[in-house]
Amino acid sequence: MTTTQQQLQHLYWRAGFGPTPGQVAAGLSPRQALRQLLRDSQQFEPLDGPAMRYAEPLPPPSDKRLAAQGRPQTAMVTTPDGTAQPATQGAGKMTAAERKQRNQAIRSAYYAMNTGWLTRMATSPAQLREKLTFFWHGHFACRVRRPDAALQLNNTIRRLALGKFPDLLLAVSKEPAMLQFLNNQQNRKQHPNENFAREVMELFTLGRGHYSETDVKEAARAFTGWGYNAEGQFAFRERQHDDGPKTLLGRTGNFTGEQALAVILAQPACAEFITTRLYRFFVNDTPDPAHIQPLAQAFFRSGYDIADLLERLFSADWFYAAAHVGTRIKSPVELLAGLKRTLGLQLANERPIIVFQKALGQTLFEPPNVAGWPGGRSWIDSSSLLYRLQLPAVLLRNAEFNVALKQDENDLAPNLSRADRTFNEPVKTTVQLAPLQQLLAGTPAARQPARLSEFLLQVPIRPENLALVRGDLRAMTTALLSLPEYQLM
Template sequence: MLQKHIQHLYWRAGFGEPYAVVQAAQRQSARQVFKQMLSDSEDFRPIDIVDLREVVAEFRQLREMRDIKKEGNREEVRDKLKDLQKDRKEEQGTLNTNWIDLMVTSRGVLREKIALFWHGHLVSRSLNPAFSQSYLNTLREHALGKFGDLLMAVSKEPSMLQFLNNKQNKKRSPNENFARELIELFTLGRGNYTEKDIKDVARAFTGWDFDLQGKFIFREFQHDNGEKTIFGKTGNFKGEDVIEMILERKETAQFLTAKIYKYFVNENISGKEKRIAELSKRFYKTNYDIADLLENIFTADWFYDQENIGSHIKSPVELLVGIKRTLGATFEDQQPDLFIQKVLGQVLLYPPNVAGWAGGKNWIDSSSLLFRMQLPAMLFLGKEGSISAKKDGDINTEYQTKKRNFKASVDWSNFSRAFTENEKKFVDEISQYLFQVTANESFIQNIVNKFQQSSNEENIKQTAIALMMLPEYQVC
């Protein structure tokens, strides 16, 4: 494989790889590289940093203290409430950065990348860190399996049932929020259902609830057992029946395939309708086998067409994780990870709305581009950034907006050993490695001209940092 093609695969199916890994993969085919990534992602290990028992005890304590506060409104109660809420926010932050660390260090990077996609598609949000952890593990566990299993599992997650108000969806007062988003955003897409379908789907999901421990419960007495007509079929349907009916619709496979294509191949799908239809047809025939669909995409010759390489604007998480994974960079604590996400507009476990992050060109504005280009100097040269995180008025993310100085550690000696000692050649090598688009030749020459009487290692370090501060580094 060509180096650009290998890097294309590693960036789209993961977050980039160290130069030595890229070099070694040139002796393999795209199928061999992808199969190895798939094999490395076979094992699933849940993230287990939030103790559910502590959260449950804390939740009970919060309820008791709120009752006391109503009666006496004492200051010590208010202070204790603030402390407990602060603890929950910090646990949420730790969960966030723990997942970042997995993306950076795990061999099973394919699983984490696909889970990131599902996080922006099957969107949920909870301020309860135990519920967030359960939701995240469900996405990660089923990320490469059958979509039907993923959809069923995530639909029963407490964070999802809470976020889309299905806890309030009862026989006498149906709530349509979950039903509408399930059909419109998660599966079929607009135009493939009627308002009557939404109403009866909501009735089918009445009684879907969870207990204090976050365990799914079907409350029979809250379920509407009446006859329902959904997608032209009539019966006494329950939620599980609806999910099966959704999966039977070929429009579901078409909608999902198009969205996956946009995310992993090219946001512009004009003229690619036939290709997407073929992928969709196989996806449907394999009973929505996610790994099979991804293999068909990442091993296809057209995936490596020039129009697809360097066409994707890195999301904030892709940019952050890519810097850390490719260079082996580490932070002293979790705050830089959280601050960078906040400044650039993508905080894991805190999507802006049920539609997720818009992505694409929406990632870039004058402020965010300036911060992106300043980031390498902030991380590796100790420069202070001029951009602060926007305050959105939400107390749950306020602690991420405080301006901080931070610095990353990189073993530049190890990084430099992979490149030749010839100055002009190593500049070309590093630019070919860091960029998926053609570098500006005059800028490359300018870097060479600025070399001081420094060590080869220092020159390579300065070259890498300078290149990463260019707009070309923002795409892959």
């Protein structure tokens, strides 16, 4: 039987990025805490900042066509002082120095977006909105070289994360980053490209087994003409659209892309697919049909109301069952955001946060492929577990973090030498231990290690490990965070 504190911490870990000591000390019931989480996440605040902005416009779908209209496109580079300037030559004829400068500007923008979002995860009161944005970030996995397009997609997801799924699906489907990533700018009448249509059904809405190859071909025809303009906005190219009759999932009509999505959403299988994905993320890697079916049916009836579905899920008695508490492996991002949130952790230089993500196998804005991160037990192998267990000493005791990152074929500079990929230096941080001290106030010294473990760990600590938790508060905290049990939530 889980205690009220365990249930509360379980909710904060699953619906956000972990509890703060103050949240546990506040004494709310799980139901009161859920209402607070929902209230705090009502407002949408875009992720933005000067360092995240990158001035180069998206390449148009057809440079030749625009040039013929007298609208040549000028490539831009961002200088080290943050101002945007035209490249001295066309984008395809950049000098090596210009190309290097552009790549550095792109990388800097992505780093600012990454670290800015991780800080938002750790500090924002809108925990549920940020956690949902993180979930959809993996569900609608997209990796492009364009930080402006990637940030626009991320904010579209954030804005609609708790709304109606049809609105989210349509908006994401029209984002230039997604259209570029899944090749839909190449999807034209008489020459359809099926990539976008296939992933929409396989990964975004229905899952394998609920559509045919014919459905893919017909949906691809419906999405012909969908693209984007040089300003980074959706553009429908009517002359490239196939307006003939199409048969999709048993229905026939002269479907547009919007109508094709509506046909897909009319399938109850879609509600079950999305509910299952959310269940695996928020509850348990192993789906339970007895839990999922009623949720999926209510989700479908509600017009795919995401907030309503999550409120039902987090309010269910089974959500707090022992079988679901402390049974999910934290993803690298959840681990890092949780450490920052619990400890009020700040780094003097944010670059190590990127290094930690790359070493642990999950870098924000860089999913491995369109299927996103596999999750679950794939997060842990011999090297990543070692890095995970070293992190608390690195962050709380300025220990060195020594790692040679793997080559990344998708990186802007994919062929770096081992020396350039090696990180080996102390990480300067500040942590706020006063809230933990307040949480322990009134607890006898001999009982403090056990009390601290109840807050930091979601599973009971083994007696032999508890015996090793000694010293001052920093030492005890470091020891508990370095246990394998801290990897679970």
